[in-house]
Amino acid sequence: MTKMPSITDPLKIGTRGSPLALAQAHETRARLMAAHDLPEAAFEIVVIKTTGDNAALIAADKPLKELGGKGLFTKEIEEAMLEGRIDIAVHSMKDMPVAQPEGLVLDCYLPREDVRDAFVSPGVARLADLPQGATVGSSSLRRRAQLANKRPDLKLVEFRGNVQTRLKKLDEGVAVATFLAMAGLNRLGMSRVARSAIEVDEMLPAVAQGCIGIERRLADPMTERLLAAIHDAPAGHRLTAERSYLATLDGSCETPIAGLAMLEGDQLWLRGEILRPDGSHAISGEARGSIADAAELGTDLARRLLAQAPKGFFDWR
Ligand SMILES: NCc1[nH]cc(CCC(=O)O)c1CC(=O)O
Secondary structure, eight states: OOSOOOSSSOEEEEEOSSHHHHHHHHHHHHHHHHHHTOOGGGEEEEEOOOGGGOHHHHHTTOOGGGGTOTTTTTHHHHHHHHTTSOSEEEEEGGGOOSSOOTTEEEEEEOOOOOOSEEEEOSSOSSGGGOOTTOEEEOOOHHHHHHHHHHOTTSEEEOOOSOHHHHHHHHHTTSOSEEEEEHHHHHHTTOGGGOSEEEOTTTSOOOTTTTOEEEEEETTOHHHHHHHHTTOOHHHHHHHHHHHHHHHHHTOOTTSOEEEEEEEETTEEEEEEEEEOTTSSOEEEEEEEEEGGGHHHHHHHHHHHHHHHSOTTTTTTO
16 A cells, blocks of 8 residues: 555455454454544454354364464464455454564554453352362463462363353353453453453463454554554553563473563563463563663563473473
């Protein structure tokens, strides 16, 4: 695109078709309209079906790592952008690999939502109140490992699908509780589904949880300029630290990894936790430093955690 988007030549916003993905695309469009004083018709939302949206695959209730891991929800979208069928792509940063394909850049982040996990249960008020031996549902490697580590008495079952599917499973008594990101619920206007928010000291969230990122083509200066106006610098500093930590740890989604950076003025406070998938061993640590050193902070914390990991810590794969 060489000129400002217009009704006759709209900027094409690529997204998955899930309710959460669409809500995120609409938020992005609203921010672009406001920042550039453009009408809604200057943007076109283009829904792209990804491997991860294949209902048959998801219904199989296999752990996501067996279905192709990170990239499952992005490959087709990135291909569409490289082919020019879309101009930008809106993503949940939590699901994004740390490196993008040649020719694409991911450096625009919207203001971050609630980073906490939600505790969802018809009968139990909070995580700490779960009775001994209760069955809980989650397909997230990180949440499963964290729960197994803290509460080895709990029984874990795979739980996937959209919010409605999961709530139905709870209704049917398949499990007494499940976990979702507060951010997703808030963006869907469904915060009431959360029985309580789990504080980050109790369950450290996934790297980049609650953050929307917008990807573009490298050789597209107009889009770069459009996106620069809606980039949130604080989210950028936090994500830089968290993603550099993840990159050093080799964050394929085959390893349970948690990480969260908080900003206090121009200082970053990065916390991290790596676990064995069965929860038998957790290693955590933290690092503090200036936003100018965000990337080094992430690398440094990751190296320190790895140094504490006994030989074979990740060998379970
Ligand atoms: N892995 C799926 C996914 N990717 C992003 C979110 C929620 C929104 C966010 O964290 O930005 C979710 C669902 C969940 O964890 O409940």
